[in-house]
Amino acid sequence: MGYNLDRILDASGWNAGKYYIAIQTIDPMHKGSMWSEETIFEKSQSGSGFRLSDERTVCDTITLALLAPKDPSLEYKWDMADATIISESNNGSVYQIRFTTPGEKRISLQTVDTQGNVTAVTDQTIFIFANRLVMEKLSTSPSRTAP
Secondary structure, eight states: OOOOOOOOOOOTTSOSEEEEEOOOOBOTTOOBOOOOOOEEEEEOSOOOOEEEOSOOBTTOEEEEEESSOOOTTSEEEEEOTTOEEEEEOTTSSEEEEEOSSOEEEEEEEEEEOTTSOEEEEEEEEEEEBSSOOOOOOOOSSOOOOOO
């Protein structure tokens, strides 16, 4: 029928815990099927990834955000290269950062449990450019000034 009939449930950003999942299908006419039997999904480690906004030049403000809610049983250790932290959300899940020098920057996040064990390490390497290219309409005729 031209419809995508498969879906993948991405639990990588979920906190550790037990989840009860049931599935229902909806057809193109918006009619729902019966719910499936409930299944239990137990996740042993919390998600620890992060995402960055698209700004990539010196003095741009870049948003750095956790992909999952903060797990209170973990300590989050950031290495933001030579970035300056402009602001931080109340719960520490979103940061506004800025770089003052161009070049390749590695941002990493390490999560540590209450026993001091590293549970996950996530890192991203980005390139910060010195200038932003702004495209403007160019005139094909020379400018003329009055004598």
